[in-house]
Amino acid sequence: MNTVEFTRGTNGKPAASAALEDCLANTIGLDGSCFFGYPLIATPEGKYFVDATFLNPDKGVILFDIVEGQNLGDYADRQDDLVNKIESKLKLHKDLMKGRKLLPQLHVITFAPSLINLASHAQEDYPLANEHNLASLIQSLEWDNADDEIYRLTTSAIESLSSIRKSRSKREVTRVDSLGAKLKKLEDSIATLDYRQNRAVVETVEGVQRIRGLAGSGKTIVLALKAAYLHTQQPDWRIAVTFNTRSLKGQFKRLINNFCIEQSGEEPDWTKLRILNAWGAPGGAERDGMYYEACRQSGTDFYDFRTASSHFGGSNRAFDGACKAALSKINKSLDVYDTILVDEAQDFSPSFLQLCYSMLKAPKRLVYAYDELQNLSGTSLPPPEDLFGADEEGNALVSFAGDHQQRRDVILQKCYRNSRPVLVTAHALGFGVYRAPPKMAETGLVQMFEQPALWGEIGYRVHTGDLRKGARVSLERTDETSPLFLETHSSIDELVQIIKFNSEAEQNDWVAQQIEKNLSEDELRYDDVIVINPNPINARERCAAIRKTLFGRGIQSHLAGVDTDQDVFFRSDLGSVTFTGIYRAKGNEAGMVYVINAQECDGVGAGLSTLRNRLFTAITRSKGWVRVVGHGPGMDALVQEYAQLKQHQYRLDMVYPTDAQLSKLRIVHRDLSEHDKQRLEQKKYNAQELTHALETGELNPEDLDGETRAKLLALLSGNK
Structure with missing residues (x-):
């Protein structure tokens, strides 16, 4: 054949x-x-x-x-x-x-x-x-x-990947069975790109190209190599690479620099090939960003985070509002760049991608890469026809239908970072596949892909059952999409551990002890270890005790983006263990990942999909081993869910939700701001008070006017 x-x-x-x-x-x-x-x-x-x-x-x-x-x-x-x-x-x-x-x-x-x-x-x-x-x-x-x-x-x-993908520093190992030796062998094994990755790097599309894939499927390296390849082929083009996680800037710069030197013998011309944060601010080239440049080129008002938050609302609404405000003032193409490449597109609202599109010269070469489940904002990117709108005659400006669909819409199925047990654990917990259904609920699922076929596109196959809405199905990874060498170096019980401790102090002591062992006995380097606190708000506070213990044992550590420049994640030069909140962890990876205080990733009601996505993202930072630890009753559900996954031999066994159930999941677990959550809790409390008053006779149904009673009955029965 x-x-x-x-x-x-x-x-x-x-x-x-x-x-x-x-x-x-x-x-x-x-x-x-x-x-x-x-x-x-x-x-x-x-x-x-x-x-x-x-x-x-x-x-x-x-x-x-x-x-x-x-x-x-x-x-x-x-x-x-x-x-x-x-x-x-x-x-x-x-x-x-x-x-x-x-x-x-x-x-x-x-x-x-x-x-x-x-x-x-x-x-x-x-x-x-x-x-x-x-x-x-x-x-x-x-x-x-x-x-x-x-x-x-x-x-x-x-x-040209053998030198490009080398570790940040030389790995010294003395024992063939140490974790460090196993990690070295893993890194040496992932020295080539597969066919889909190669095609995404080298093939240039005259227009918009989308690259989809799992965490660890190589999206970031593909974008970096594509940017470098285009720059080497077309040195006069103005090319921009942009992303959400600021700590990715150093990784992009290293990959692009290495590739250009190996290919052309010259460093990139950084005035032509720019690596830019998404937002940016005044203050020179290092602080520049895509949004700031769009404002500067078009003469529209620039909003910094504080001003945008007060105008449009906090969190993700601030940047979305700022981009929409800029777009409303831009009435023609800005023609700033020949090509723009966007990583982590799942974390951006459509308005940012539209802003990037407006900055491109014809034929509008925009490449955006994303992973649907790594979206930490609770929203989803629409299809390109909706994302980029239509021309005056109603024809979609961007469509992936037609002869070159495979080149325009590249799906990276293989996962080269996470072993099968690690990846399936992340999906099982991220979707809540084995979560016990809450009282009066039909399913324990937290979220699910709208289109069942997407599971096949990201490298799963049907083990038993039928992959359609309303049917029971068991899904498994294939040896092709989850290469066996990623898991055969260690037993499954070594690859993944989910542990509940009695207290935070007990958890912290154990983590500190394990890190000391990783560095002194397991032949892991400082930059082989990441400690992730899923809650971005309290990362400094929650990481402090472990860091203090490590310091007492002569082990340096840093909180990424706080103790370092915002664009720095690892401190390989100093010998320092990286501690981080979830947002700065995105896009980075390490051999050993500790996810601490994981109990904060469980709960009920509003915001749960975001909490589970944080857990998914944290687990998928691991290219070797992962330890998910927490304390108190909140960890019980996660431990139970993982036990169920092991019983099902790392397969995802579920009844696929119907359209009605999917709609309900999106409502029940939707993302809310802290203020909105407080208002929701107050209203729920008021509803409980009303129910109690009716039950005890303190309030009679007749005390409510007829219109209010009718509305209540209609709303509770689902007939709005």
């Missing part, structure tokens, strides 16, 4: 490239990966683009010199130059060398589909092909000592 996967970058030779793709796709028994316009190579003469690179586990690396038209030029010289450049690139990777010999086999072919009479042009030892002889020519190529591991390492080197 033929399984060649194509990634279509730009090489300036569209017709001949299409012919090559057609030939490779129709060569029986051929598999591998083919990149057009990739990789990019730094040379003394400047950056160099390979027309096409084909990787095959039996043949090695086949480089294509593509000729558009019939003029071959000095194709032998081009072939020599091409092989020498790629060989020099690969020889920089020690794992690909044995002594002075390069282990992967390199071949080169000049592909000229418009050339009919090849024999009159061919030179000995310089293969020349068109559509008629390419298949037989490839068949004749050999790799004498073909090796799966060398092939994997070669793929990583071609993708």
Whole structure:
């Protein structure tokens, strides 16, 4: 069966490239990966683009010199130059060398589909092909000592990820069975991008592109590499990368910088490629942000957080209101950027994406990446047709229907950060799959995807039952979407632990003791550990006791964004353990994650979906092991839910809610501000008082006027 996967970058030779793709796709028994316009190579003469690179586990690396038209030029010289450049690139990777010999086999072919009479042009030892002889020519190529591991390492080197994805600092391990050794092996195993990630990085869409995926599916690295690739290909373009979590800024800068240096031999031009916070403020380039720049370019009033909060309401309403106010004054395209890439789009209201769209030159290249369940605001992004509106004739400005749908709407199914037990635990607790139904409720579910098919898109399959509304279904991860190597290094009981303590002090002592052990015995580094307090409001207060204990034992720590600059998350330079609230944790990851005071992620009624999303996000920061700890009765439900999940062998077994139940869940567990919650509680209390008065006879139904009685009966029966 033929399984060649194509990634279509730009090489300036569209017709001949299409012919090559057609030939490779129709060569029986051929598999591998083919990149057009990739990789990019730094040379003394400047950056160099390979027309096409084909990787095959039996043949090695086949480089294509593509000729558009019939003029071959000095194709032998081009072939020599091409092989020498790629060989020099690969020889920089020690794992690909044995002594002075390069282990992967390199071949080169000049592909000229418009050339009919090849024999009159061919030179000995310089293969020349068109559509008629390419298949037989490839068949004749050999790799004498073909090796799966060398092939994997070669793929990583071609993708330029082996150095880009390296740890922040060198990992030293002395014991093969320590947590540090296991983490090193994990990091080495995730050195290549899969086909969907590659395609999302290299393929450029003339318009809007959406990248969806689970936590840990590589959305951030894909966006960073895409920004760097576009910048290297189009150095004159103005490109912006923006995001919600300020601590992501350093990660984006490191990834983009490494990629550009490896590809072009030069650092990025940071005046052309900008990494901007979403909001921003006056005070120079470092404080700049997308919203602030939109206001500056359009001459509209700028609202800082305090002013926006007083005008539009606190929390997420402030930024949404500020963006809407700016949009209302912008009546034409601002034409500031050629491309804008937005990470964590689930945390932004539609108005921010619309503002980004308004800042783009035609053809409006906007790339936005998001994870539906990581949304901490309780809202959901609408489909692109609704998100970006319609033109004067009523046609949607953006739609993913049509020939290029797969390129416009990329779904990253594989999770490379969380093992199957960790990810399914996060989903089970995030959705409340095994939560006991509250009194008088039909289901214990906290929230659920509106469209059941989305479970398949994010890498689950049906184990038993039927994936439709109102039906019972059992869902499980596949080995394809949750690679086994992520979980086989440790037992499940080591990967995930959910523990209830009798008191906060007991919890804190245990966490401090475990962190000390991680650093002294388990060979984990300081930046392998994150301690997350899910409640963003009291993180400083709740983390203080553990930090004090650690300090007494000679272990430094910091509260991200409080003890550090707002754009800094890890302090690898100082040797310091990161403590954080949930918002700054987003987008970051570590080998060992402690989620403390998890009892605050349970409850009933309004705001519960947000609390469970915080728990989901905290758990999915772990690329190795996770400890969810808490105290008091609030932890009982979480411990029970996890026990149920284990009994179901880490499958999600549930009756999928109906449309009516989904609607009710959205109302019951909706997000409310603290002020609104207090008002709701007061009204609920008043309702209880009314009920009690009617029960005791203190108040008779007849004491209520007829209209009020009728309204009460209608509302309580659901007939508004």
